[in-house]
Amino acid sequence: MEENSSIMLERYRRDRQKLLEFIISSSNLIKQVRTSSGPTLSLSDINLDTLSADYVLNCINSGGVLDVAEATNSYYHELEYPTMQIYSQSGNSFYTLTQSQLSRSPPKRRPPPAGASEKNNVAAQSSNQAGRISNHKIASRKDENGFKVGNVMTRPSKSSESGVVPLLGLPHLQTGLSEDDLRESAYGVLVASLAFSRIEVLCEQDRKKEKSSKLLAGLKGKKSREVVLQARYQDRNLELLNTIRTQMEVSEAMDLCIRQCLTRCASRSSSSQFDVLQIVLGLIKSITRSNFPNEKSYVQWKNRQANIMEELCCHGHLTEEYTTVKYSIGKIRNAREWDMMSPSERAEILHSISNSASKIFHKPGYGDERCDLPGGHHLKVRLYEKLLSSVFDILEEGQILVEANEILKLIKLTWSTLGITQIIHDALYSWVLFKQYVQTDKEDLLEYTTIQIQNVQAAESLYEEGECLLCTIEWRDSVVRLNLVPAILLSMHIWCEGKLQDYHRHFSQKPSKFKRILTFAMATAVVDLNVFGELTETDGSTNDASRLIKMYVESSVQAAYMLVLNGLDLKSDIERMHPLALLANAVKLVAEKEFSVFSPVLHLWCPEAGMISATLLHQLFWERLRPFIQGISSLSQDVKLVLSAAHMLDRELTQLYSFSFHGNSLHQPFKVELDHFQIGDVSASLILDWSISQHAYILDWIARVFDLELWEPLTSQKKHAGSVVEVFRMIEETVDQFFGLNLPVTITHLQALLSLIIHSLDAYLSKMGCQLVEKSHLYPSAPSLTRSEESLVTIPRKKMVELKILDDNTINTLNQLTLPKLCIRLNTLQYIRNQIVILEDSMRKSWGLVRPAVK
Numbered sequence: 001m002e003e004n005s006s007i008m009l010e011r012y013r014r015d016r017q018k019l020l021e022f023i024i025s026s027s028n029l030i031k032q033v034r035t036s037s038g039p040t041l042s043l044s045d046i047n048l049d050t051l052s053a054d055y056v057l058n059c060i061n062s063g064g065v066l067d068v069a070e071a072t073n074s075y076y077h078e079l080e081y082p083t084m085q086i087y088s089q090s091g092n093s094f095y096t097l098t099q100s101q102l103s104r105s106p107p108k109r110r111p112p113p114a115g116a117s118e119k120n121n122v123a124a125q126s127s128n129q130a131g132r133i134s135n136h137k138i139a140s141r142k143d144e145n146g147f148k149v150g151n152v153m154t155r156p157s158k159s160s161e162s163g164v165v166p167l168l169g170l171p172h173l174q175t176g177l178s179e180d181d182l183r184e185s186a187y188g189v190l191v192a193s194l195a196f197s198r199i200e201v202l203c204e205q206d207r208k209k210e211k212s213s214k215l216l217a218g219l220k221g222k223k224s225r226e227v228v229l230q231a232r233y234q235d236r237n238l239e240l241l242n243t244i245r246t247q248m249e250v251s252e253a254m255d256l257c258i259r260q261c262l263t264r265c266a267s268r269s270s271s272s273q274f275d276v277l278q279i280v281l282g283l284i285k286s287i288t289r290s291n292f293p294n295e296k297s298y299v300q301w302k303n304r305q306a307n308i309m310e311e312l313c314c315h316g317h318l319t320e321e322y323t324t325v326k327y328s329i330g331k332i333r334n335a336r337e338w339d340m341m342s343p344s345e346r347a348e349i350l351h352s353i354s355n356s357a358s359k360i361f362h363k364p365g366y367g368d369e370r371c372d373l374p375g376g377h378h379l380k381v382r383l384y385e386k387l388l389s390s391v392f393d394i395l396e397e398g399q400i401l402v403e404a405n406e407i408l409k410l411i412k413l414t415w416s417t418l419g420i421t422q423i424i425h426d427a428l429y430s431w432v433l434f435k436q437y438v439q440t441d442k443e444d445l446l447e448y449t450t451i452q453i454q455n456v457q458a459a460e461s462l463y464e465e466g467e468c469l470l471c472t473i474e475w476r477d478s479v480v481r482l483n484l485v486p487a488i489l490l491s492m493h494i495w496c497e498g499k500l501q502d503y504h505r506h507f508s509q510k511p512s513k514f515k516r517i518l519t520f521a522m523a524t525a526v527v528d529l530n531v532f533g534e535l536t537e538t539d540g541s542t543n544d545a546s547r548l549i550k551m552y553v554e555s556s557v558q559a560a561y562m563l564v565l566n567g568l569d570l571k572s573d574i575e576r577m578h579p580l581a582l583l584a585n586a587v588k589l590v591a592e593k594e595f596s597v598f599s600p601v602l603h604l605w606c607p608e609a610g611m612i613s614a615t616l617l618h619q620l621f622w623e624r625l626r627p628f629i630q631g632i633s634s635l636s637q638d639v640k641l642v643l644s645a646a647h648m649l650d651r652e653l654t655q656l657y658s659f660s661f662h663g664n665s666l667h668q669p670f671k672v673e674l675d676h677f678q679i680g681d682v683s684a685s686l687i688l689d690w691s692i693s694q695h696a697y698i699l700d701w702i703a704r705v706f707d708l709e710l711w712e713p714l715t716s717q718k719k720h721a722g723s724v725v726e727v728f729r730m731i732e733e734t735v736d737q738f739f740g741l742n743l744p745v746t747i748t749h750l751q752a753l754l755s756l757i758i759h760s761l762d763a764y765l766s767k768m769g770c771q772l773v774e775k776s777h778l779y780p781s782a783p784s785l786t787r788s789e790e791s792l793v794t795i796p797r798k799k800m801v802e803l804k805i806l807d808d809n810t811i812n813t814l815n816q817l818t819l820p821k822l823c824i825r826l827n828t829l830q831y832i833r834n835q836i837v838i839l840e841d842s843m844r845k846s847w848g849l850v851r852p853a854v855k
Helices: 002-025 053-062 068-078 179-196 204-214 217-222 236-247 252-268 276-286 295-313 320-333 335-340 343-361 374-391 404-418 422-440 443-458 484-500 503-507 512-523 542-565 568-575 579-602 609-630 637-661 679-707 722-740 747-770 808-816 819-850
Strands: 032-035 065-067 084-086 093-095 120-123 470-475 478-483 527-529 535-537
Touching (some): 032 068, 053 068, 065 068, 179 236, 179 374, 276 295, 295 335, 295 343, 295 374, 320 335, 374 404, 422 484, 443 484, 443 512, 484 503, 484 542, 503 512, 512 542, 579 637, 609 637
Parallel strands (some): 032 065, 120 478
Antiparallel strands (some): 084 093
């Protein structure tokens, strides 16, 4: 993302230059161009990057006379303006209140109402002295445990987005030096360090090219037969230097120019001490127009050197020396005037810059805490950062070169020139590694960064290093100014904090990275804002870590909850489900992820992390569930879904809460048990009412199927009635619905269910009994018994047969009670007996799952 931004910036600068070049060269628009040396007709004398576009347009309207000096002053003056944004269709504009050189990209949102929030500037005299901060407290409500609840959430930092490198807060480059400018200048410092250390920077072939113009033709031919060109990189240092040149994208022609020039400068100097200004002055003195393929390239290179000198020298008070340096740099920028000067005049101007700059640097009070840019340290830090970046393979991002350790040894030669110490090196190297990790997401780089951070923290002068340079960082609705080394650690911590304040979004798909980022965040937590709004140093104690973890948990849980709320109504319309049921299910997923992935890691630094997240999720959902519960009158489908989802969420939150509570003696002010949603109290009477309504429904259904029953076998294998199958289907569905409510049930509810089953079967058997007749109606009367004796003569007597008159209903019933139908009824009774045993076993298992502690 940063690379794309750089490309877009370069494209914008190129288009801007072409447009200004077209405007200035048009005689009908700009009639005359004036410089400090008088009128000019050559655009090569003008640095188009430092011209104010508004000033040029005003010149067109006012007569067409362009004063380059005034246009340049207007350009730098405009840099101090606040950023203006236009987002409305009507074209309404507003200015942001932040300083443009310290701000990120302008906010893509409407400005907040007046007085909504304020930025608080914290100017720390040194990083170990905390300034007083008056933090603006965000309106929120806290519960008895101190958690923020409601719809207010901490917004993660923009730098937490993937690929977005956090800002270090270095002072702004006033001259607008590009990345290419910094890379080439940093490479020149490295070559100078090698040359002044008497390390050869020219190979044999380059040295011959340099001396060939000075040798006589006869001498040149004398050795032509004996000398065989050796390999270009026969010396290891030359090989490493060439590798660095390739990584820093310096052209071979420019590289040769720099090496030859700085080699001559080093040979003429008896001292090994030099600074960046001397390097630039030496380059300007030795490199001429003939070293470049065209005029434009030479002008761009010369303007780059002028910008470097201006960044180094022109940040002091308006003194005589400051004016001299500014005037002399202006002469160097003027290509026509510079080319017309004699070598002695050029040398005099360069000597004047050197003397004036030396007086500026040695003025009393220069470089104290009142000045953010002493000696161009902000530029030197950037140059050293570019040198450190050369350890990465330019063709494969995130890959460190095999020669990295050797390259770092060469780069170490620049320490005295750039004002680098061991701890500053470790801090900046960790910063370079970290930025590359953010861009490439290579986890090995994070491990290397962690090692470097350990080296930084091992130093006793952590907070004193880099006192000559103050970095300005936006952090937690405040602007903090710190020394270089703690600022580097804080910038890395801010990026980690942005991730951890919404760790549910950043690490749910990559849980393995969560522990590494959290560990790194704890390692880089060097400063903090205490409850009194003071900037304090952290010592890595348990209390500091626990306080950070609590903040991360509260922020991430609220962010995850707010993400669930977004689009909830639309999702409810699509799935045709009550929004609260969807919300409960989504929050349950958040709690599950918290329990299985995040809490085991957070527990290492903050044992009560699970209790914090469980309590906060409980409170957030309860705020929306309470009004719904108060309006419940019956167990409708929506009520069943919502109460069931809330009950399952309550069980998951209880599990999460218990995970942190067990084995944690420091549970104050937490309770032994999490407050529940009291779903059982709300649903107790509703379940009984539902059982009663289900009973009435089953009885109605029994009456219907019984009237349609013909008492014929269901199939040839199943010789019982079909109506009894329907009855048990209704009973089993009711049982499944009862246990599928996922609501708290008690013995009373189970007894009500059993009563429903018994009365339903009793109603069915009663109807079956009503279709039967008395036994006496099925068989004829028994004949009278006769007895005989041997001594008596048997006299047969006829007995009168008693006839019974049956009513029509009995006759119809008897006509229906055929032998097969009686068998079907008997099989139906046996089926009922078997199904009751199966149903009882199923209910016992379901009850054990719902209430495992109750027999």
